[in-house]
Amino acid sequence: xxxxxxxxxxxxxxxxxxxxxxxxxxxxxxxxxxxxxxxxxxxxxxxxxxxxxxxxxxxxxxxxxxxxxxxxxxxxxxxxxxxxxxxxxxxxxxxxxxxxxxxxxxxxxxxxxxxxxxxxxxxxxxxxxxxxxxxxxxxxxxxxxxxxxxxxxxxxxxxxxxxxxxxxxxxxxxxxxxxxxxxxxxxxxxxxxxxxxxxxxxxxxxxxxxxxxxxxxxxxxxxxxxxxxxxxxxxxxxxxxxxx
Numbered sequence: 001x002x003x004x005x006x007x008x009x010x011x012x013x014x015x016x017x018x019x020x021x022x023x024x025x026x027x028x029x030x031x032x033x034x035x036x037x038x039x040x041x042x043x044x045x046x047x048x049x050x051x052x053x054x055x056x057x058x059x060x061x062x063x064x065x066x067x068x069x070x071x072x073x074x075x076x077x078x079x080x081x082x083x084x085x086x087x088x089x090x091x092x093x094x095x096x097x098x099x100x101x102x103x104x105x106x107x108x109x110x111x112x113x114x115x116x117x118x119x120x121x122x123x124x125x126x127x128x129x130x131x132x133x134x135x136x137x138x139x140x141x142x143x144x145x146x147x148x149x150x151x152x153x154x155x156x157x158x159x160x161x162x163x164x165x166x167x168x169x170x171x172x173x174x175x176x177x178x179x180x181x182x183x184x185x186x187x188x189x190x191x192x193x194x195x196x197x198x199x200x201x202x203x204x205x206x207x208x209x210x211x212x213x214x215x216x217x218x219x220x221x222x223x224x225x226x227x228x229x230x231x232x233x234x235x236x237x238x239x240x241x242x243x244x
Contacts, residue, residue, distance in 0.1 A: 054174075
């Protein structure tokens, strides 16, 4: 069994998840029976070499990738039971996602970029909430600036504000510092963990950075599409011990 449940109340549960994609050279097995449970309020880092399936696992959790087989439950929903409209509503109401690439809309300023997901929820106070989210990440002076007018760190902070503006239950972050220098990356990570704590949200973090992974409460390692080895539980001193 390659999963470790850190809480009896899991917000994410992957059971024997496989994903096989067709290619010109034949079928490619991306995920090979992944089992993983993430407790509510937990912070989990998923690590592993490039091509190990880390980002794919995150996409499966978000309902952005459909597994070939296996079961995916998030926030009490079986994602296999949802159609595309249902998955879109699930993401809108449950998940905030931060990608390595910022994925901001070039033709919209910072305030508008953050307001978009709030407008999708039908909130009449979308722009007021977006302003508050940008203030929380220290960008209240950049509301009217477009992505091209912002530094990389500022763009990632806008992306963070957009991800948390809807107060999601689950935050997914895929290499959030990958396009940033070390100093800016540390500032963004500090902000990510601060916002996660403020929201009491669950955090699943994809990273190559061991120091960043060590800030999470648990580390899960993927290799060749499988969870491998015992999972590390990080104590309050930052020292990893081995889970069962």
